[in-house]
Amino acid sequence: MVIINRVNEIRKKVREWKSKGLRVGFVPTMGYLHEGHESLIKKASEENDKVVVSIFVNPIQFGPKEDLSAYPRDLERDSAICERAGADVIFHPKNDEMYENDFSTFVDMTGLTKELCGKSRPIHFRGVCTVVNKLFNIVCPDRAYFGQKDAQQLAIIKKMVRDLSFDVEIIGCPIVREEDGLAKSSRNAYLSNEEREVATILNKSLMKARKLIEGGERSSKLIINSIIQTINSEPMARVDYVNVVDSLSIEPVENIESSVLIAIAVYIGKTRLIDNFTYEL
Numbered sequence: 001m002v003i004i005n006r007v008n009e010i011r012k013k014v015r016e017w018k019s020k021g022l023r024v025g026f027v028p029t030m031g032y033l034h035e036g037h038e039s040l041i042k043k044a045s046e047e048n049d050k051v052v053v054s055i056f057v058n059p060i061q062f063g064p065k066e067d068l069s070a071y072p073r074d075l076e077r078d079s080a081i082c083e084r085a086g087a088d089v090i091f092h093p094k095n096d097e098m099y100e101n102d103f104s105t106f107v108d109m110t111g112l113t114k115e116l117c118g119k120s121r122p123i124h125f126r127g128v129c130t131v132v133n134k135l136f137n138i139v140c141p142d143r144a145y146f147g148q149k150d151a152q153q154l155a156i157i158k159k160m161v162r163d164l165s166f167d168v169e170i171i172g173c174p175i176v177r178e179e180d181g182l183a184k185s186s187r188n189a190y191l192s193n194e195e196r197e198v199a200t201i202l203n204k205s206l207m208k209a210r211k212l213i214e215g216g217e218r219s220s221k222l223i224i225n226s227i228i229q230t231i232n233s234e235p236m237a238r239v240d241y242v243n244v245v246d247s248l249s250i251e252p253v254e255n256i257e258s259s260v261l262i263a264i265a266v267y268i269g270k271t272r273l274i275d276n277f278t279y280e281l
């Protein structure tokens with residue numbers, strides 16, 4: 001496995017592979033990899049001849065008060081994880097390789113970016129769509145792998161690929177969790193021991209909501225209230241948002257009548273964590 005920092009070099013590598021008819025899988029990440037990322041890389045390596053993992057903490061998807069400079073980084077550890085999961089190349093560009101000083105073109109989606117994380121992080125999805133666009137243009141993958149952990153992001157990327165006619169297949173992958181149910185996340189590293197225990201409240205609140213829906217409850221308001229109540233039972237937890245939305249349009253629904261996404265963002269101390277489940281009706 002090799003680490004490539006330059007756009008021209010990764011392009012050359014991918015061109016070589018494609019000239020031999022090889023299929024390229026791509027896993028975009030911000031690094032500090034865990035078993036969630038690893039599951040995406042493994043799937044990519046099972047389904048493609050070559051796998052590129054990008055590790056890039058994308059500055060333009062962070063708001064001014066967010067954790068860009070604190071975001072955890074460990075390229076050595078990430079390299080070992082990529083290699084053992086079957087990656088062929090890590091693309092690890094510096095900021096100025098991706099964004100020159102006069103960078104001024106952004107991909108800005110309407111609609112799907114409005115609710116959930118789009119409300120609390122207004123410039124986030126513009127940054128995500130822009131960087132994923134650039135990465136797709138640089139890597140030219142046949143397939144790209146994204147986690148259901150960021151369900152809104154996955155829906156947005158699928159829509160963007162359709163809207164802008166990208167020749168890439170988007171594959172969604174299930175959420176990988178810790179034994180106690182907490183969704184794996186690079187940001188879990190911020191949690192103190194006490195906060196780490198409290199953080200299980202996210203998944204607990206969602207499991208309770210799922211039971212209610214499975215028991216026949218169809219009112220989003222009731223489901224949302226149940227989740228908020230469970231989260232508020234933990235004094236160290238603070239709800240950012242809880243919502244029930246259509247899983248394709250990401251529009252809030254009043255009654256659960258089709259496939260819905262139940263998504264939450266919760267602060268545990270200063271750390272903002274997200275989780276979700278999809279309910280197929």
Ligand code: AMP
Nearest residue numbers: 029030031036146147149150175176184
């Ligand atoms: P990130 O490095 O947080 O930007 O994540 C890179 C990719 O890994 C995204 O497609 C995420 O949805 C996915 N991912 C992150 N955590 C998990 C997880 N626990 N299970 C599955 N996929 C994940």
